[in-house]
Amino acid sequence: MGQITLNQITKSFGDVQVIPPLDLQIDDGEFVVFVGPSGCGKSTLLRLIAGLEDVSSGDITIDGKNATEVPPAKRGLAMVFQSYALYPHMSVRKNIAFPLRMAGIDKAAQDAKVAAAAKVLNLTDYLDRRPGQLSGGQRQRVAIGRAIVREPAAFLFDEPLSNLDAALRVNMRLEISELHQSLKTTMIYVTHDQVEAMTMADKIVVLQAGRIEQVGSPLELYHTPRNKFVAGFIGSPKMNFLTGSFADEFDAATIGVRPEHLTVSQSDGKWVGKVGVSEHLGSDTFLYVDMDGVDEPITVRSSGEIGFRHGDIVHLTPAPDKIHRFDNQDLRIA
Amino acid sequence: MARAVSTRRKALVTICAWAVGIAIFFPILWTVLTSFKTEAEAIASPPSFLFFDWTLENYSTVQERSDYFRHFSNSVIISFGSTLLGLLIAIPAAWSMAFVPGKRTKDVLMWMLSTKMLPPVGVLIPIYLLFRDTGLLDTRIGLVMVLTLINLPIIVWMLFTYFREIPGEILEAARMDGAELWSEIVYVLTPMAVPGIASTLLLNIILSWNEAFWTLNLTAVDAAPLTAFIASYSSPEGLFYAKLSAASTMAIAPILIIGWFSQKQLVRGLTFGAVK
Amino acid sequence: MATQHSRAAARLMISPAVLLLLGWMIIPLSMTLYFSFLRYNLLIPGMEEWAGWTNYEFFLTDPAFFAALKNTLLLVGGVLLITIIGGVLLALLLDQPFWGQGIVRILVIAPFFVMPTVSALVWKNMFMNPVNGLFAYFAKFLGLEPFDFLSHAPLFSIILIVAWQWLPFATLILLTALQSLDSEQLEAAEMDGANFLNRFVFIMVPHLARSITVVILIQTIFLLSVFAEILVTTNGGPGYASTNLTYLIYAQSLLQFDVGGGSAGGVVAIILANIVAIFLMRMIGKNLEA
Known part of the structure; x- marks a missing residue:
């Protein structure tokens, strides 16, 4: 079981309120990702759930029980830290067994559980090494192993992949997703990387300045962002925003078009611009087009190889049903 | 990167550094040496550095008397x-x-x-x-x-x-x-x-x-x-x-x-x- | 960044240390302050009476106080001068590559570990003694008259002894600081055409400035309280020629049993030390934020 409810929780450090009153429901077995720019309060929110920080007001309920005053050790949650936080003076085996030792479980049961976890995580050969002798990916797996053996109600991940190189990050992303498939335990995952959020989450919680901007499945967020912030944050490359006469035509204060929803033509189209930089990735080409009346260059994503040069005049046409309209409050117009 | 230093220069620095090091350490060295001398040798003039009759007598005297x-x-x-x-x-x-x-x-x-x-x-x-x-x-x-x-x-x-x-x-x-x-x-x-x-x-x-x-x-x-x-x-x-x-x-x-x-x-x- | 629970635990864990130090500070300090206003001599017990500012008047107008103050300043200043200049030179020397760096480092640092009574007595007897000391022997060897260091230049002799003890400290700290200097900075300066003297003045000295300040302040705290070296060599004499403030107060309190006068002196010493301490604390406090 792992159902977590946050009811009107707030958090202040001194006079600064970093989390205004916030409600959130996390269902059992869900993979929830908190995403937002740095300083948006996502890590604080995770630490409040973990019990490493007190809430200033409001309640946290875990599996129907009020856990607001319960110390972290007693909440039945396991956490994987950004720095992995392995105990450097203990072998991998002892690291993984530590929570069991703290719970007073007998040695034989400890060994069995550690062996099982090590097998799942491919750590069997490394059990007698110290964390310092392991690679980044292996350390990450030890940290996960330490979390698994407790059989927690929920796993908490605090930007666990940010210290890994790009290739390893993709691998670990898959491993964590697979782990979720097999354990079916609630997981709460904090990241600033929207790609991680999109690929892993059942439910994404987008945060800004401690406020929840939107909660939804990855595709809901992609297709129907509730406001301009979410629209700009989710999706890569970023959504293009146009204002002024471009938006007036659609009865909106701002319109947004994703780069993949623009078609580019040499001869005719809705908008005209001049090609700046073009990036050739092989599978895709990104064009950055400067348009009169638009501050930032418009990003266009075309599949395959297209041959435009710096300075070429091009015409852009947005897919009509893919235009996002926002009012002067930056909220979506349905 | 530390640079290679000419051997001559390094030798010169070595001599200076050791000379200064020994000079600073000398009172301690002298105390240790004197502790192995007899009282008469300890105030002998000229003082002897290494060539004296080494004795452990002082150590036992110190223990016995005090x-x-x-x-x-x-x-x-x-x-x-x-x-x-x-x-x-x-x-x-x-x-x-x-x-x-x-x-x-x-x-x-x-x-x-x-x-x-x-x-x-x-x-x-x-x-x-x-x-x-x-x-x-x-x-x-x-x-x-x-x-x-x-x-x-x-x-x-x-x-x-x-x-x-x-x-x-x-x-x-x-x-x-x-x-x-x-x-x-x-x-x-x-x-x-x-x-x-x-x-x-x-x-x-x-x-x-x-x-x-x-x-x-x-x-x-x-x-x-x-x-x-x-x-x-x-x-x-x-x-x-x-x-x-x-x-x-x-x-x-x-x-x-x-x-x-x-x-x-x-x-x-x-x-x-x-x-x- | 913590919970109520851990903050409560933290308060509990820190309280023994805080309470002990608080007691250590407040109880004797208030007693000293109280005694300093009493006419109180250990030889005539039961005769304590309120004396107002008399003890302070006597202490501060006593010629011995001015002699001690002057000696204290000379002692602190002299030792600082020798150890800082010597320390910078030694650090520059030891920072060069040479054979046996580890051993020389050990030789240089050794005097710092010698207890004050040992170093004072070794210097007094085996080096500075006008009859049997090594210095006397070398003087005779060169055909000079042996010099009676502790009778004719008592303060200077004590400065030498104390400087020998503290030179390693200054050297070690300055060497550590020098080694933390980015060698690329020096190479950049060399590329910019700076010779060794330029590099020393414009790069090394500014880099060392902070450490030198730390050395000065910490040594000052310790040097203000030099005691054992004086006790076993000159007993403050001849006259008051090598009496510093610490020794003067000690003599007044435990040799003349004048608790009132000694306490007044103690309060004066505390005030003087605090002036130095304020500067030191600022430096360390700044570092705490970094």
Whole structure:
């Protein structure tokens, strides 16, 4: 079981309120990702759930029980830290067994559980090494192993992949997703990387300045962002925003078009611009087009190889049903 | 990248550095050499450096006449006792300040430091009278108490600077793993801080071993450590250079060895972390 | 960044240290302050009476006080001068590559570990003694009259002894600081055409400035309280020629048993030490934020 409810929780450090009153429901077995720019309060929110920080007001309920005053050790949650936080003076085996030792479980049961976890995580050969002798990916797996053996109600991940190189990050992303498939335990995952959020989450919680901007499945967020912030944050490359006469035509204060929803033509189209930089990735080409009346260059994503040069005049046409309209409050117009 | 230096230049620097090093070390070397001479050879003119009849006689004389080992064990008890007691009090305090810093933590640290700057002579009389009236004068327990208190700020500070380098996430992980405060300190923090705790221990043993204000003023016979024992040589009778040297050599040898081991941490400890 | 629970634990854990130090500070300090206003001599017990500012008047107008103050300043200043200049030179030397660096480092640091009574007595007898000391032997060897250091230049002799003890400290700290200097900075300066003197003045000295300040302040704290070296060599004499403030107060309190006068002196010493301490604390406090 792992159902977590946050009811009107707030958090202040001194006079600064970093989390205004916030409600959130996390269902059992869900993979929830908190995403937002740095300083948006996502890590604080995770630490409040973990019990490493007190809430200033409001309640946290875990599996129907009020856990607001319960110390972290007693909440039945396991956490994987950004720095992995392995105990450097203990072998991998002892690291993984530590929570069991703290719970007073007998040695034989400890060994069995550690062996099982090590097998799942491919750590069997490394059990007698110290964390310092392991690679980044292996350390990450030890940290996960330490979390698994407790059989927690929920796993908490605090930007666990940010210290890994790009290739390893993709691998670990898959491993964590697979782990979720097999354990079916609630997981709460904090990241600033929207790609991680999109690929892993059942439910994404987008945060800004401690406020929840939107909660939804990855595709809901992609297709129907509730406001301009979410629209700009989710999706890569970023959504293009146009204002002024471009938006007036659609009865909106701002319109947004994703780069993949623009078609580019040499001869005719809705908008005209001049090609700046073009990036050739092989599978895709990104064009950055400067348009009169638009501050930032418009990003266009075309599949395959297209041959435009710096300075070429091009015409852009947005897919009509893919235009996002926002009012002067930056909220979506349905 | 360090650059290759010409051999000639390196040889020149080597000669200068060794000359200066030996000159600075010479009084100690001379003391050690003299301790193996007879009293007559110790004041012989011209002085002999290595070619004399080596003897261990002074060492046994010092022990027989003045019960050297009692003073030595007083020094050991006082310096180890005060250091261990200090660590016991300081580890929890340093844990608090390093991992649960509050608004006043910095002020508390600075205030602790300020107590170290109190000139001992400013509180000599009250301590002397309090000790006289409570029967602590010339007792080892009394000196252990005083040295613990005067070194406590340094111990707290050193531990604090070491603890501060341990990432707080690791202690939080322990907490998430179900560790109570006690387990957190015993199983996680202390083993991780062993190098820091060890160098704090060594530095404080050195400081207590050599402390020569309180040990001279608060002891007479029973609890007198080596500092006070050596001071008794200031009013000599007859020939005493060789015996003074033997006593001195025995008094400084253990601490020289400890000191050489902990020289790297010394800088940090004595500057309260201001220079690393 | 913590919970109520851990903050409560933290307060509990820090309280023994705080309470002990608080007691150590407040109890004797208030007693010293109280005694300093009493006419109180240990030889005539039971005759204590309120004396107002008399003790301070006597202490501060006593010629011995001015002699001690002057000696204290000379002692602190002299030792600082020798150890800082010597320390910088030694650090520069030891920072060069040479054979046997580790051993020389150990030789240089050694005097710091020698207890004050030992170093004072070794210097007094085996080096500075006008009859049997090594210096006397070398003087005779060169055909000069041996110099009686401790009778004719007592303060200077004590400065030498104390400087020998503290030179390693200054050297070690300055060497550590020098080694933390980024060698690329020096190479950049060399590329910019700076010779060794330029590099020393414009790069090394500014880099060392902070450490030198730390050395000055910490040594000052310890040097103000030099005691054992005086006790075993000159007993403050001849006259008051080598009496510093610490020794003067000690003599007044425990040799003349004048608790009132000694306490007044103690209060004066505390005030003087505090002036130095304020500067030191600022430096360390700044470092705490970094």
